[in-house]
Amino acid sequence: MSFSFDEKCKRTFCPLPWNHSYLNLDGSFHVCCTGQSFGNEIMMNFGEKASIESGYSTIEVMNSDFMKKLRLDMLKGRWSSMCQRCEVTEKNNGVSRRNLEIKTHESKIEEMLESTLEDGTINYPVTSIDYRLGNVCNLQCRMCNPRSSKLWIEDWNKVVPQNEKVSPEVIESLKRYDWIDSEDLIKDFKEKSLHLEHIQFAGGEPLLVPQMSRILELCIESGNSKNIIISYTTNLTHLPKKVLDLWKYFKGVKILASIDAVGDLNHYIRYPSNWDEIDQNLKFIDENYESLNVIECILNTTVGALNVCSLNKIYNYLSTFNFVVKVPNLSNLQFPSYLATTVLPAPLKKLASIQLTQIKMSHIHILPDHQKYLVENINNVIQFMNSYDGYRTEEFQKFKKFQNDFDKLKGLNLLDYCREFEKFI
Numbered sequence: 030m031s032f033s034f035d036e037k038c039k040r041t042f043c044p045l046p047w048n049h050s051y052l053n054l055d056g057s058f059h060v061c062c063t064g065q066s067f068g069n070e071i072m073m074n075f076g077e078k079a080s081i082e083s084g085y086s087t088i089e090v091m092n093s094d095f096m097k098k099l100r101l102d103m104l105k106g107r108w109s110s111m112c113q114r115c116e117v118t119e120k121n122n123g124v125s126r127r128n129l130e131i132k133t134h135e136s137k138i139e140e141m142l143e144s145t146l147e148d149g150t151i152n153y154p155v156t157s158i159d160y161r162l163g164n165v166c167n168l169q170c171r172m173c174n175p176r177s178s179k180l181w182i183e184d185w186n187k188v189v190p191q192n193e194k195v196s197p198e199v200i201e202s203l204k205r206y207d208w209i210d211s212e213d214l215i216k217d218f219k220e221k222s223l224h225l226e227h228i229q230f231a232g233g234e235p236l237l238v239p240q241m242s243r244i245l246e247l248c249i250e251s252g253n254s255k256n257i258i259i260s261y262t263t264n265l266t267h268l269p270k271k272v273l274d275l276w277k278y279f280k281g282v283k284i285l286a287s288i289d290a291v292g293d294l295n296h297y298i299r300y301p302s303n304w305d306e307i308d309q310n311l312k313f314i315d316e317n318y319e320s321l322n323v324i325e326c327i328l329n330t331t332v333g334a335l336n337v338c339s340l341n342k343i344y345n346y347l348s349t350f351n352f353v354v355k356v357p358n359l360s361n362l363q364f365p366s367y368l369a370t371t372v373l374p375a376p377l378k379k380l381a382s383i384q385l386t387q388i389k390m391s392h393i394h395i396l397p398d399h400q401k402y403l404v405e406n407i408n409n410v411i412q413f414m415n416s417y418d419g420y421r422t423e424e425f426q427k428f429k430k431f432q433n434d435f436d437k438l439k440g441l442n443l444l445d446y447c448r449e450f451e452k453f454i
Protein backbone atom coordinates (compact mmCIF):
# COMPACT_ATOMS: atom_id res chain seq x y z
CA MET A 30 0.00 0.00 0.00
CA SER A 31 1.30 3.43 -0.74
CA PHE A 32 -0.03 6.59 0.83
CA SER A 33 -1.01 9.63 -1.18
CA PHE A 34 -0.92 13.29 -0.33
CA ASP A 35 -4.68 13.64 -0.75
CA GLU A 36 -7.01 16.22 0.80
CA LYS A 37 -7.47 14.19 4.00
CA CYS A 38 -3.74 13.72 4.46
CA LYS A 39 -2.99 17.38 3.69
CA ARG A 40 -5.13 18.42 6.68
CA THR A 41 -2.84 16.82 9.26
CA PHE A 42 0.38 15.61 7.60
CA CYS A 43 3.61 17.02 8.98
CA PRO A 44 7.11 16.08 7.72
CA LEU A 45 8.70 16.11 11.18
CA PRO A 46 7.83 12.55 12.30
CA TRP A 47 9.63 11.38 9.15
CA ASN A 48 12.79 13.43 9.04
CA HIS A 49 13.32 15.12 12.40
CA SER A 50 14.86 14.28 15.75
CA TYR A 51 14.30 16.51 18.76
CA LEU A 52 16.48 16.02 21.82
CA ASN A 53 15.07 17.80 24.84
CA LEU A 54 16.93 19.50 27.68
CA ASP A 55 16.88 16.43 29.92
CA GLY A 56 18.23 14.11 27.21
CA SER A 57 14.84 12.67 26.20
CA PHE A 58 13.60 12.45 22.62
CA HIS A 59 10.35 14.17 21.65
CA VAL A 60 8.56 14.49 18.33
CA CYS A 61 9.20 18.23 18.02
CA CYS A 62 9.54 21.30 20.21
CA THR A 63 6.18 22.73 19.15
CA GLY A 64 4.15 19.94 20.68
CA GLN A 65 6.40 19.49 23.68
CA SER A 66 3.83 20.69 26.23
CA PHE A 67 1.26 18.26 24.84
CA GLY A 68 2.82 14.92 25.74
CA ASN A 69 4.94 14.23 22.67
CA GLU A 70 7.79 12.54 24.53
CA ILE A 71 8.58 9.40 22.53
CA MET A 72 7.83 6.20 24.43
CA MET A 73 9.41 2.92 23.42
CA ASN A 74 7.37 -0.26 23.06
CA PHE A 75 7.85 -1.42 26.65
CA GLY A 76 6.85 1.91 28.16
CA GLU A 77 10.38 3.26 28.50
CA LYS A 78 11.19 6.85 27.53
CA ALA A 79 13.43 7.22 24.49
CA SER A 80 16.48 9.11 25.68
CA ILE A 81 20.17 9.58 24.98
CA GLU A 82 20.93 7.30 27.92
CA SER A 83 18.48 4.52 27.03
CA GLY A 84 20.75 3.43 24.19
CA TYR A 85 18.15 2.91 21.44
CA SER A 86 19.33 3.51 17.89
CA THR A 87 17.77 6.23 15.73
CA ILE A 88 15.96 3.61 13.62
CA GLU A 89 14.49 1.99 16.73
CA VAL A 90 13.21 5.33 18.03
CA MET A 91 11.84 6.51 14.67
CA ASN A 92 10.10 3.15 14.15
CA SER A 93 8.74 2.72 17.67
CA ASP A 94 5.00 1.95 17.87
CA PHE A 95 4.53 5.48 19.22
CA MET A 96 5.99 7.09 16.07
CA LYS A 97 4.28 4.64 13.73
CA LYS A 98 0.87 5.49 15.22
CA LEU A 99 1.53 9.23 15.01
CA ARG A 100 2.44 8.95 11.33
CA LEU A 101 -0.61 6.82 10.54
CA ASP A 102 -2.87 9.36 12.28
CA MET A 103 -1.36 12.14 10.20
CA LEU A 104 -1.72 10.22 6.96
CA LYS A 105 -5.37 9.48 7.70
CA GLY A 106 -6.33 13.09 8.47
CA ARG A 107 -6.58 12.64 12.26
CA TRP A 108 -5.10 15.33 14.52
CA SER A 109 -3.03 13.81 17.29
CA SER A 110 -3.55 15.48 20.70
CA MET A 111 0.21 16.11 20.79
CA CYS A 112 -0.10 18.39 17.77
CA GLN A 113 -2.66 20.59 19.51
CA ARG A 114 -0.57 23.74 19.21
CA CYS A 115 -0.46 23.49 15.42
CA GLU A 116 -4.13 22.55 15.28
CA VAL A 117 -5.18 25.55 17.39
CA THR A 118 -2.90 27.93 15.46
CA GLU A 119 -4.44 26.83 12.17
CA LYS A 120 -7.99 27.10 13.57
CA ASN A 121 -7.15 30.68 14.63
CA ASN A 122 -6.09 31.43 11.04
CA GLY A 123 -2.44 31.55 12.03
CA VAL A 124 0.46 29.84 10.27
CA SER A 125 1.56 26.78 12.23
CA ARG A 126 4.95 25.14 12.41
CA ARG A 127 3.39 22.28 10.43
CA ASN A 128 2.46 24.69 7.62
CA LEU A 129 6.03 26.01 7.52
CA GLU A 130 7.59 22.55 7.57
CA ILE A 131 5.40 21.44 4.68
CA LYS A 132 6.58 24.44 2.67
CA THR A 133 10.23 23.77 3.47
CA HIS A 134 10.04 20.06 2.61
CA GLU A 135 7.50 20.22 -0.21
CA SER A 136 9.79 18.51 -2.73
CA LYS A 137 10.47 15.60 -0.33
CA ILE A 138 6.90 14.72 0.65
CA GLU A 139 6.35 12.13 -2.09
CA GLU A 140 9.57 10.40 -1.09
CA MET A 141 8.50 10.38 2.58
CA LEU A 142 5.15 8.80 1.72
CA GLU A 143 6.77 6.22 -0.56
CA SER A 144 9.13 5.22 2.25
CA THR A 145 6.18 4.47 4.56
CA LEU A 146 4.88 0.95 5.05
CA GLU A 147 1.28 0.11 5.86
CA ASP A 148 1.95 -0.10 9.61
CA GLY A 149 3.69 3.33 9.68
CA THR A 150 7.28 2.02 9.60
CA ILE A 151 9.59 4.26 7.57
CA ASN A 152 12.84 3.92 5.75
CA TYR A 153 13.74 7.59 5.66
CA PRO A 154 16.84 9.29 7.10
CA VAL A 155 16.90 11.98 9.76
CA THR A 156 17.82 15.16 7.89
CA SER A 157 17.04 17.64 10.62
CA ILE A 158 17.94 17.65 14.31
CA ASP A 159 17.00 19.94 17.15
CA TYR A 160 19.36 19.69 20.12
CA ARG A 161 18.58 21.39 23.43
CA LEU A 162 21.88 21.07 25.19
CA GLY A 163 20.86 21.34 28.83
CA ASN A 164 20.03 24.30 31.06
CA VAL A 165 23.17 26.45 30.87
CA CYS A 166 21.88 30.00 30.48
CA ASN A 167 22.85 33.49 31.61
CA LEU A 168 19.24 34.71 31.93
CA GLN A 169 16.25 34.00 34.14
CA CYS A 170 13.33 34.92 31.92
CA ARG A 171 10.01 35.18 33.75
CA MET A 172 8.23 32.58 31.63
CA CYS A 173 11.16 30.14 31.83
CA ASN A 174 11.90 27.39 34.37
CA PRO A 175 14.84 25.52 35.95
CA ARG A 176 14.83 22.82 33.26
CA SER A 177 15.82 25.50 30.76
CA SER A 178 17.88 27.85 32.91
CA LYS A 179 20.05 26.99 35.90
CA LEU A 180 19.52 30.52 37.20
CA TRP A 181 15.94 29.52 38.06
CA ILE A 182 16.92 26.62 40.31
CA GLU A 183 17.30 28.55 43.58
CA ASP A 184 14.28 30.82 43.06
CA TRP A 185 11.72 28.45 41.54
CA ASN A 186 9.98 27.26 44.72
CA LYS A 187 9.97 30.80 46.12
CA VAL A 188 7.72 32.26 43.43
CA VAL A 189 5.63 29.65 41.63
CA PRO A 190 2.14 28.55 42.78
CA GLN A 191 1.99 25.62 45.18
CA ASN A 192 1.11 23.02 42.53
CA GLU A 193 4.21 23.88 40.46
CA LYS A 194 6.76 23.58 43.27
CA VAL A 195 9.26 20.74 42.90
CA SER A 196 10.93 18.44 45.44
CA PRO A 197 14.51 18.90 46.72
CA GLU A 198 15.50 15.76 44.74
CA VAL A 199 14.28 17.31 41.49
CA ILE A 200 16.09 20.55 42.34
CA GLU A 201 19.32 18.57 42.85
CA SER A 202 18.91 16.70 39.56
CA LEU A 203 18.42 19.98 37.70
CA LYS A 204 21.81 21.18 38.91
CA ARG A 205 23.55 18.55 36.78
CA TYR A 206 22.43 17.38 33.40
CA ASP A 207 25.24 14.80 33.06
CA TRP A 208 24.07 13.43 29.73
CA ILE A 209 25.41 16.50 27.91
CA ASP A 210 28.99 15.57 28.73
CA SER A 211 28.58 11.90 27.89
CA GLU A 212 29.90 10.30 24.72
CA ASP A 213 26.31 9.11 24.08
CA LEU A 214 25.51 12.56 22.74
CA ILE A 215 28.36 12.42 20.24
CA LYS A 216 27.41 8.85 19.30
CA ASP A 217 23.83 9.97 18.67
CA PHE A 218 25.05 12.89 16.58
CA LYS A 219 27.39 10.74 14.47
CA GLU A 220 24.60 8.24 13.81
CA LYS A 221 22.41 11.01 12.41
CA SER A 222 25.05 13.17 10.77
CA LEU A 223 25.34 11.42 7.39
CA HIS A 224 22.22 12.92 5.77
CA LEU A 225 21.92 16.06 7.83
CA GLU A 226 20.73 19.26 6.19
CA HIS A 227 19.68 21.25 9.23
CA ILE A 228 20.73 21.52 12.87
CA GLN A 229 18.73 23.62 15.28
CA PHE A 230 20.30 24.58 18.61
CA ALA A 231 18.33 26.06 21.45
CA GLY A 232 18.71 25.93 25.17
CA GLY A 233 19.41 27.15 27.64
CA GLU A 234 21.57 29.55 25.74
CA PRO A 235 23.21 27.50 22.97
CA LEU A 236 25.95 29.99 22.13
CA LEU A 237 27.39 29.43 25.62
CA VAL A 238 27.50 25.62 25.46
CA PRO A 239 30.87 23.99 24.57
CA GLN A 240 29.16 20.83 23.21
CA MET A 241 27.50 22.96 20.53
CA SER A 242 30.92 24.05 19.24
CA ARG A 243 32.15 20.45 19.38
CA ILE A 244 29.26 19.34 17.17
CA LEU A 245 30.06 22.10 14.66
CA GLU A 246 33.69 20.96 14.60
CA LEU A 247 32.59 17.35 13.95
CA CYS A 248 30.53 18.55 10.97
CA ILE A 249 33.52 20.44 9.59
CA GLU A 250 35.88 17.45 10.09
CA SER A 251 33.44 15.10 8.32
CA GLY A 252 33.32 17.40 5.28
CA ASN A 253 29.50 17.59 5.48
CA SER A 254 29.24 21.09 6.94
CA LYS A 255 28.68 22.76 3.56
CA ASN A 256 25.39 20.83 3.24
CA ILE A 257 24.12 21.96 6.62
CA ILE A 258 22.23 25.05 7.70
CA ILE A 259 22.54 25.75 11.40
CA SER A 260 19.88 27.65 13.31
CA TYR A 261 20.02 29.12 16.77
CA THR A 262 17.34 30.25 19.10
CA THR A 263 19.43 32.61 21.17
CA ASN A 264 18.94 35.47 23.62
CA LEU A 265 21.65 37.29 21.65
CA THR A 266 23.43 38.57 24.73
CA HIS A 267 26.71 37.00 23.57
CA LEU A 268 28.29 36.34 20.18
CA PRO A 269 31.47 34.37 21.07
CA LYS A 270 34.20 34.87 18.44
CA LYS A 271 35.22 31.19 18.61
CA VAL A 272 31.72 30.21 17.45
CA LEU A 273 31.44 32.95 14.80
CA ASP A 274 34.70 31.69 13.25
CA LEU A 275 33.12 28.26 12.64
CA TRP A 276 30.02 29.55 10.85
CA LYS A 277 31.79 30.18 7.55
CA TYR A 278 32.24 26.42 7.00
CA PHE A 279 28.47 25.83 6.83
CA LYS A 280 25.85 26.33 4.15
CA GLY A 281 24.46 29.18 6.23
CA VAL A 282 23.37 30.30 9.66
CA LYS A 283 19.87 31.33 10.73
CA ILE A 284 19.28 33.29 13.90
CA LEU A 285 16.04 33.45 15.83
CA ALA A 286 16.69 36.10 18.45
CA SER A 287 14.52 35.70 21.55
CA ILE A 288 13.69 39.32 22.23
CA ASP A 289 10.37 40.25 23.78
CA ALA A 290 10.57 44.02 24.01
CA VAL A 291 12.79 46.99 23.29
CA GLY A 292 14.90 48.55 26.06
CA ASP A 293 14.16 48.18 29.78
CA LEU A 294 11.08 46.03 29.35
CA ASN A 295 13.23 43.30 27.78
CA HIS A 296 15.49 43.50 30.85
CA TYR A 297 12.39 43.11 33.06
CA ILE A 298 10.96 40.12 31.19
CA ARG A 299 14.22 38.44 30.16
CA TYR A 300 15.91 39.26 33.44
CA PRO A 301 18.68 40.49 33.80
CA SER A 302 19.53 40.99 30.12
CA ASN A 303 21.31 44.18 29.17
CA TRP A 304 19.49 45.89 26.33
CA ASP A 305 22.57 47.79 25.06
CA GLU A 306 24.47 44.52 24.52
CA ILE A 307 21.56 42.94 22.65
CA ASP A 308 21.07 46.04 20.52
CA GLN A 309 24.80 46.10 19.69
CA ASN A 310 24.82 42.41 18.73
CA LEU A 311 21.78 42.77 16.50
CA LYS A 312 23.36 45.75 14.75
CA PHE A 313 26.61 43.80 14.38
CA ILE A 314 24.74 41.02 12.57
CA ASP A 315 22.86 43.53 10.44
CA GLU A 316 26.12 45.11 9.28
CA ASN A 317 28.25 41.96 8.92
CA TYR A 318 25.81 39.23 7.91
CA GLU A 319 27.70 38.35 4.72
CA SER A 320 31.08 37.81 6.33
CA LEU A 321 29.40 35.95 9.23
CA ASN A 322 27.54 33.70 6.74
CA VAL A 323 24.22 34.58 8.37
CA ILE A 324 21.42 33.98 5.87
CA GLU A 325 18.47 34.98 8.04
CA CYS A 326 17.93 36.83 11.29
CA ILE A 327 14.43 37.15 12.77
CA LEU A 328 13.29 38.27 16.18
CA ASN A 329 11.37 35.54 17.95
CA THR A 330 9.01 37.30 20.32
CA THR A 331 7.10 35.38 22.96
CA VAL A 332 3.89 37.31 23.46
CA GLY A 333 2.52 37.38 26.98
CA ALA A 334 0.63 39.70 29.33
CA LEU A 335 3.70 41.84 29.99
CA ASN A 336 4.61 42.76 26.43
CA VAL A 337 1.51 42.54 24.23
CA CYS A 338 0.72 46.25 24.74
CA SER A 339 4.30 47.23 23.79
CA LEU A 340 4.77 45.19 20.64
CA ASN A 341 4.46 48.31 18.48
CA LYS A 342 7.86 49.44 19.81
CA ILE A 343 9.48 46.29 18.40
CA TYR A 344 8.07 47.01 14.93
CA ASN A 345 9.34 50.62 15.11
CA TYR A 346 12.76 49.46 16.25
CA LEU A 347 13.04 46.87 13.48
CA SER A 348 12.19 49.42 10.80
CA THR A 349 15.74 50.80 11.21
CA PHE A 350 17.40 47.52 10.14
CA ASN A 351 18.37 46.45 6.64
CA PHE A 352 19.14 42.74 6.84
CA VAL A 353 17.32 41.74 10.04
CA VAL A 354 13.70 40.96 9.11
CA LYS A 355 11.54 43.99 9.88
CA VAL A 356 8.73 41.96 11.43
CA PRO A 357 9.15 39.65 14.46
CA ASN A 358 7.94 36.08 14.62
CA LEU A 359 5.24 36.22 17.30
CA SER A 360 4.44 33.14 19.40
CA ASN A 361 1.81 33.04 22.09
CA LEU A 362 3.07 32.30 25.56
CA GLN A 363 0.73 29.49 26.65
CA PHE A 364 2.50 28.15 29.74
CA PRO A 365 2.36 29.09 32.50
CA SER A 366 -1.17 30.20 31.63
CA TYR A 367 -1.19 32.95 34.30
CA LEU A 368 1.50 34.82 32.34
CA ALA A 369 -0.39 34.57 29.03
CA THR A 370 -2.24 37.44 27.33
CA THR A 371 -5.54 35.75 28.24
CA VAL A 372 -5.21 37.04 31.85
CA LEU A 373 -5.35 40.69 30.82
CA PRO A 374 -8.29 42.92 31.75
CA ALA A 375 -10.64 43.78 28.86
CA PRO A 376 -9.39 47.40 28.34
CA LEU A 377 -5.80 46.19 27.86
CA LYS A 378 -6.91 43.45 25.50
CA LYS A 379 -8.79 46.07 23.52
CA LEU A 380 -5.76 48.38 23.42
CA ALA A 381 -3.48 45.56 22.27
CA SER A 382 -5.99 44.33 19.66
CA ILE A 383 -6.29 47.83 18.12
CA GLN A 384 -2.51 48.29 18.02
CA LEU A 385 -1.93 44.87 16.50
CA THR A 386 -4.59 45.34 13.84
CA GLN A 387 -2.96 48.63 12.83
CA ILE A 388 0.46 46.98 12.73
CA LYS A 389 -0.91 44.23 10.52
CA MET A 390 -2.38 46.70 8.03
CA SER A 391 0.80 48.75 7.83
CA HIS A 392 3.18 45.78 7.50
CA ILE A 393 1.43 43.30 5.24
CA HIS A 394 2.88 44.92 2.12
CA ILE A 395 6.48 45.32 3.21
CA LEU A 396 7.41 41.63 3.32
CA PRO A 397 8.17 39.21 0.49
CA ASP A 398 5.65 36.37 0.04
CA HIS A 399 7.69 33.76 1.92
CA GLN A 400 7.72 35.95 5.04
CA LYS A 401 4.11 37.12 4.97
CA TYR A 402 3.24 34.50 7.58
CA LEU A 403 5.01 36.72 10.11
CA VAL A 404 2.31 39.35 9.67
CA GLU A 405 -0.50 36.83 9.35
CA ASN A 406 0.46 35.42 12.74
CA ILE A 407 -0.79 38.64 14.31
CA ASN A 408 -4.33 37.19 13.88
CA ASN A 409 -3.33 34.26 16.01
CA VAL A 410 -2.13 36.56 18.81
CA ILE A 411 -5.37 38.59 18.80
CA GLN A 412 -7.59 35.53 18.70
CA PHE A 413 -5.69 33.65 21.38
CA MET A 414 -5.72 36.69 23.71
CA ASN A 415 -9.48 37.05 23.35
CA SER A 416 -10.23 33.34 23.53
CA TYR A 417 -10.55 33.21 27.32
CA ASP A 418 -11.24 35.68 30.13
CA GLY A 419 -8.51 34.84 32.65
CA TYR A 420 -8.86 38.24 34.34
CA ARG A 421 -12.06 37.20 36.08
CA THR A 422 -10.52 33.98 37.37
CA GLU A 423 -7.77 33.21 39.87
CA GLU A 424 -5.30 33.37 36.94
CA PHE A 425 -4.95 37.15 37.25
CA GLN A 426 -4.34 36.81 41.01
CA LYS A 427 -1.60 34.30 40.22
CA PHE A 428 -0.15 36.70 37.65
CA LYS A 429 0.03 39.52 40.23
CA LYS A 430 1.48 37.30 42.94
CA PHE A 431 4.12 35.83 40.64
CA GLN A 432 5.28 39.25 39.38
CA ASN A 433 5.25 40.66 42.89
CA ASP A 434 7.25 37.79 44.41
CA PHE A 435 9.80 37.76 41.58
CA ASP A 436 10.13 41.56 41.75
CA LYS A 437 10.76 41.40 45.49
CA LEU A 438 13.63 38.96 44.94
CA LYS A 439 15.20 41.16 42.26
CA GLY A 440 14.39 44.64 43.60
CA LEU A 441 12.10 45.50 40.65
CA ASN A 442 8.64 47.00 40.31
CA LEU A 443 6.14 46.06 37.61
CA LEU A 444 4.77 49.60 37.25
CA ASP A 445 8.24 50.97 36.41
CA TYR A 446 8.14 48.85 33.23
CA CYS A 447 4.44 48.37 32.41
CA ARG A 448 2.50 51.55 33.23
CA GLU A 449 -0.60 50.12 31.59
CA PHE A 450 -1.24 47.95 34.67
CA GLU A 451 -1.60 50.97 36.97
CA LYS A 452 -5.39 50.82 37.14
CA PHE A 453 -5.52 47.07 37.58
CA ILE A 454 -3.17 46.16 40.41
Ligand code: SF4
Nearest residue numbers: 043061064112115127
Ligand atom coordinates in the same frame (compact mmCIF):
# COMPACT_ATOMS: atom_id res chain seq x y z
S1 SF4 B 1 2.04 19.04 13.49
FE1 SF4 B 1 3.04 20.60 14.78
S2 SF4 B 1 3.19 19.70 16.81
FE2 SF4 B 1 2.80 18.01 15.33
S3 SF4 B 1 4.82 17.22 14.76
FE3 SF4 B 1 4.29 18.80 13.28
S4 SF4 B 1 5.16 20.72 14.07
FE4 SF4 B 1 5.13 19.23 15.75
